[in-house]
Amino acid sequence: MVDRLEMFIALANERHFGRAAEVCGVTQPTLSSAIRQLEDHLGVQLVLRGSRFQGLTPEGHRTLDWARRIVADSRALRDEMRAARQGLSGQLRLGVIPTALAMAARLTAPFLERHPGVRLSILSRSSSEIVTRIEALELDAGLTYLDGEPLGRLEALPLYHEGYALLVGADSAIAGRGTLDWADLAGEPLCLLTSDMQNRRIVDRHLSEAFAAAAHEAPPPRLESNSIVALAAHVAAGGWSSVLPARMAALFARDPRLAAVPIAGERHAVGLVVPRRAPHTPLIAALLDTARRVTEA
Structure with a gap:
């Protein structure tokens, strides 16, 4: 039963029979058979089928919650017994x-x-x-x-708690400042993380609040990346600045081409x-x- 529940969870996660079978290390017919056996055992249809996976039925969504609990408990039991042995x-x-x-x-x-x-x-x-x-x-x-x-x-x-710093080129006029306010970032050519990152949403909020107080709208960054290394590389290449967590900015600032200037304000857990x-x-x-x-x- 637990094996069938694990295959059902994999199918719900992958939303594709072939990929789910690959995750479970079985053939696609084996996975499909296990799902049908689970449906027969529970007496309900769990998966909407057509030429491909089309989602879960309402009973399938409810079963998924139970499956995750049961599989998590099963793994916990195995882990605890293994820890007791070795x-x-x-x-x-x-x-x-x-x-x-x-x-x-x-x-x-x-x-x-x-x-x-x-x-x-x-x-x-x-x-x-x-x-x-x-x-x-x-x-x-x-x-x-x-x-x-x-x-x-x-x-x-x-x-x-995470504080923030502006990563700039060592030759930037702002590099010698002791500390900055968010409003001081006006006019900086910012490159930032993409908006799917919570850090970017935090930075956007701080910039919006600072610029709203000055009756200005925060300008959008001209460059975005989901890689902090890519952001730091652009700052090192010249002509860019980026808002990073203070500790991470300090690591990059060990490069003599870069400087990290702390930004005063709220920190986040x-x-x-x-x-x-x-x-x-x-x-x-x-x-x-x-x-x-x-x-x-």
Whole structure:
């Protein structure tokens, strides 16, 4: 039954029979047969079928909620029994917003040092992707913003607060300033993250508020990217500036061509998010324990 539920979850996530079969490591006929057997067992139609996958029935959506709970409990049981036999081990998938990638090692390095049997994957994802993929069992935990946008059915542990800086060329007239206000960014040739990133929405809000106070409209950036490295490379090439988290801007400012100027104002909480469940799996419990030690230190 659990195997069939896992295939059903994969189909709901992928919305394609072939891709779902590939994720599960089975043939497409095997997956289709498992879904039909699940439907026969439950006595309801779960999937709308035609020449291709057309979605879930209302019963399918309700079953998906139950399937995710049952599969999560099954995996938790396996993890706990494995930990009891051989100590903590297994694979942990951590989604991290791009602006927190430079800070992730403060959590993951001590975690891996304490638990050498664990393998860790760090995946760059937007804040909304982290929430949806944890709920879909495609990620185990995430590092993301904790304020401003809903976190769904997740438990959160704050790790640090993110401030901002303007990354500019070292020869820029603004590079020698001690600190900036958001209104000081008027006229700067900004390159920013794309609007699907929560960091960009935060930056847009701060700029809009600052420019509204001066009865001006914040100009849109001429260049956008979902890669912070691409933004920093354009600033280094000359003629651009970018708003980045202060710690990340400081890392890039080690390049003598660049300078980071702090921007005064509100800071935003970033932290660890995990599924809200009791008890946690051994891996998640260990990750939360490490995160608490990091914040206390």
